[in-house]
Amino acid sequence: MRKTTAARRLTDLLPGALQGIARQLFSLILAFLIVAVVLWVSGYNAGSVFATLLRSFVDDFHGMLRWATPLILTGLATAVAFRARIWNIGMDGQLYIGALTGTVVGLYVAPHLPGAVGIALVLLVSALGGALWALPAAILRVRWGVPEIITTILLIQVAALLVSWLVLGPLKGRGALGASLSSDQIPRNLWLHPLAWHKPATIGLYVSMVVAVFVGWYLMRSRHGFEIRTFGDNRQFSAYAGMSNRWIFVRTMMTSGALAGLAGGLELLGSMHRLPNDFAGNLGFQGVAVSLVAQNNPFAIIISGVFFGGLKNGGTSLQLYTDTPRDVVDVISAIVILVITARVGYQLFQRRAPHLLARFGRRRARSDA
Amino acid sequence: MSLSAFFDADLLASTVRVAAPVLLAGLGGLITMRAGVYNIALEGQMITGCFAAIAVTAWTGNIYLGIVGGMLAGALVSALLALAVLRFGANDIVASIAINLLAAGLTAFLLHAIFGVQGTFRPDGMVGLPAIRIPLLEKVPILGPALSGQTLLVYVAVVLVAVTHIMLYRTPFGLAIRAVGEKPDAARTAGVSPTLVKAVSVLYSGLLSGIAGAHLALGYASEFTVGMTAGRGFTGFSAAIFGQLNPWYTWAASLMFGLAEALGLRVQLSSIALPPNVVQMVPYVLAIVAISVTCAIRAWRLGAARRREVAE
Numbered sequence: 001m002r003k004t005t006a007a008r009r010l011t012d013l014l015p016g017a018l019q020g021i022a023r024q025l026f027s028l029i030l031a032f033l034i035v036a037v038v039l040w041v042s043g044y045n046a047g048s049v050f051a052t053l054l055r056s057f058v059d060d061f062h063g064m065l066r067w068a069t070p071l072i073l074t075g076l077a078t079a080v081a082f083r084a085r086i087w088n089i090g091m092d093g094q095l096y097i098g099a100l101t102g103t104v105v106g107l108y109v110a111p112h113l114p115g116a117v118g119i120a121l122v123l124l125v126s127a128l129g130g131a132l133w134a135l136p137a138a139i140l141r142v143r144w145g146v147p148e149i150i151t152t153i154l155l156i157q158v159a160a161l162l163v164s165w166l167v168l169g170p171l172k173g174r175g176a177l178g179a180s181l182s183s184d185q186i187p188r189n190l191w192l193h194p195l196a197w198h199k200p201a202t203i204g205l206y207v208s209m210v211v212a213v214f215v216g217w218y219l220m221r222s223r224h225g226f227e228i229r230t231f232g233d234n235r236q237f238s239a240y241a242g243m244s245n246r247w248i249f250v251r252t253m254m255t256s257g258a259l260a261g262l263a264g265g266l267e268l269l270g271s272m273h274r275l276p277n278d279f280a281g282n283l284g285f286q287g288v289a290v291s292l293v294a295q296n297n298p299f300a301i302i303i304s305g306v307f308f309g310g311l312k313n314g315g316t317s318l319q320l321y322t323d324t325p326r327d328v329v330d331v332i333s334a335i336v337i338l339v340i341t342a343r344v345g346y347q348l349f350q351r352r353a354p355h356l357l358a359r360f361g362r363r364r365a366r367s368d369a
Numbered sequence: 370m371s372l373s374a375f376f377d378a379d380l381l382a383s384t385v386r387v388a389a390p391v392l393l394a395g396l397g398g399l400i401t402m403r404a405g406v407y408n409i410a411l412e413g414q415m416i417t418g419c420f421a422a423i424a425v426t427a428w429t430g431n432i433y434l435g436i437v438g439g440m441l442a443g444a445l446v447s448a449l450l451a452l453a454v455l456r457f458g459a460n461d462i463v464a465s466i467a468i469n470l471l472a473a474g475l476t477a478f479l480l481h482a483i484f485g486v487q488g489t490f491r492p493d494g495m496v497g498l499p500a501i502r503i504p505l506l507e508k509v510p511i512l513g514p515a516l517s518g519q520t521l522l523v524y525v526a527v528v529l530v531a532v533t534h535i536m537l538y539r540t541p542f543g544l545a546i547r548a549v550g551e552k553p554d555a556a557r558t559a560g561v562s563p564t565l566v567k568a569v570s571v572l573y574s575g576l577l578s579g580i581a582g583a584h585l586a587l588g589y590a591s592e593f594t595v596g597m598t599a600g601r602g603f604t605g606f607s608a609a610i611f612g613q614l615n616p617w618y619t620w621a622a623s624l625m626f627g628l629a630e631a632l633g634l635r636v637q638l639s640s641i642a643l644p645p646n647v648v649q650m651v652p653y654v655l656a657i658v659a660i661s662v663t664c665a666i667r668a669w670r671l672g673a674a675r676r677r678e679v680a681e
Binding site: 164288331 | 467
């Protein structure tokens with residue numbers, strides 16, 4: 001299909017990798033302009049809100065990295081699933097269950113093990129928990145064609161209620177912790193080491209980054225990755241090429257769930273140190289934004305994860321300093337997703353630009369990305 | 370507590386009441402799915418409807434204007450979805466996720482921005498929608514309390530089942546919706562604009578989800594709480610699937626989910642020692658089971674050949 005457009009002509013002037021970045025930055029800027037309008041209409045000073053956000057990026061670097069840790073992982077969970085056009089949007093539920101299974105192991109098994117082994121075991125079990133929580137949706141889909149979109153979403157609610165029940169019942173903490181609706185604290189030797197003395201970011205960040213590099217290799221270079229990409233591009237082709245579509249679906253869904261579960265495990269060991277009743281609002285859905293900005297590229301997800309981590313962390317200082325509710329961060333994530341998935345900026349640009357840029361354009365026949 | 374005390378007329382009445390938002394969302398979801406749009410933004414449309422209904426009621430002091438506000442807000446959010454998907458070619462699933470996130474964030478944000486509170490807002494002197502007593506129906510044995518004494522929007526929901534049915538099967542527009550969903554090319558050849566039909570059906574779903582939100586906020590809570598829809602939009606979506614995209618079956622499905630929710634409320638108030646969180650899970654698990662059964666039956670009918678491939 002030939003689709004030569006002015007926007008593409010303009011971006012063609014830039015070297016390959018920069019084109020994608022330019023396009024995403026343009027979308028981000030547009031999204032923030034929309035957010036500025038929303039803020040202005042609701043009577044906030046958009047300038048001071050953005051200034052506070054920006055200042056928190058610089059001042060509270062560790063806070064930014066603390067939130068980047070889970071967001072990179074939920075972003076990766078999104079990327080793996082979306083690359084195969086599998087709509088796993090129950091990452092929040094898988095994250096809860098990951099934290100839950102991690103807590104159980106952290107409280108009852110890991111204390112009897114040496115620290116490092118205990119940590120590794122908790123993280124492994126968290127990932128396993130997340131993968132298992134993604135499994136029913138995958139099986140229902142490949143067995144009977146039940147849409148995974150709706151089952152994964154419904155399983156978020158079930159997971160949240162399951163955690164509540166356990167935290168209020170069997171796992172209820174002793175003393176003040178129980179009163180504040182959370183489990184007992186996991187032993188101190190399982191806590192992840194902070195990157196600096198008394199700072200929120202932990203070595204969990206390195207885990208996230210290593211996993212991102214691994215997922216990058218997995219998606220781009222491994223046989224599974226090839227299958228995922230083929231399956232995502234054309235399911236009939238992958239089937240005719242002799243791949244097992246069912247197995248790809250189940251495996252990819254579980255991989256995605258495992259990444260989300262690992263995010264829950266890192267939240268547990270790095271930040272919360274216990275299983276609270278209500279936590280980590282929307283880390284899964286924000287992961288969608290992280291991944292879309294990075295165009296589902298695992299390496300770019302590290303960067304966009306840090307960016308959204310800064311936003312999420314900045315939400316707290318917003319509430320403190322400018323009395324703007326932190327929910328504005330969800331609004332920003334949502335608008336970023338909308339702008340990027342609708343490629344609004346890109347398309348507005350397309351309609352304006354032909355007259356201006358026609359002569360610079362190099363015509364290229366390329367299939368639509 | 371005996372079983373007969375558990376299943377009484379009150380339970381039926383509350384079943385009908387709590388089924389209404391699920392039903393309204395389900396009817397909206399059914400129409401959009403018939404038109405070939407995967408609209409899981411019902412949840413976001415509903416919560417926006419809740420917020421707008423309470424906000425307009427607080428400003429004007431008129432609860433009926435609040436209902437209109439809820440409807441319009443739901444429609445506005447759905448218009449945003451229609452714009453993203455139909456004008457800018459966004460993926461309907463990803464755009465719906467964004468809209469749910471946007472609606473959840475924006476309502477919490479505006480709650481603080483406009484009313485200066487966090488979590489829950491209850492306007493001063495707020496009185497919920499009055500119960501409407503229907504003289505003759507009231508006398509019907511057993512079903513009487515369920516049929517009469519509901520609030521306005523419950524009856525509206527039931528009327529909308531019929532309206533949706535007539536629209537879908539008895540009007541040219543309904544034919545257009547079904548044609549666009551099943552064979553868009555054929556519809557286009559017949560001079561029907563798929564974009565227009567899809568846009569109108571998405572707006573219809575927004576309107577209905579907005580009513581659902583208004584019912585939730587004004588009909589029985591009389592307040593706005595962040596996240597108060599608690600997945601009812603998704604349950605409604607499941608009801609539409611379980612109801613095989615038929616308005617009357619969708620009503621039956623939503624009554625089933627409503628019964629599960631009403632039983633849950635009943636258990637929480639009773640002396641039965643069941644953890645409330647576990648009971649609250651029932652509607653969601655039921656929704657998963659229901660759509661699985663629907664899909665399994667369809668897969669079984671389509672036969673083994675079709676089942677072997679992972680369908681689109």
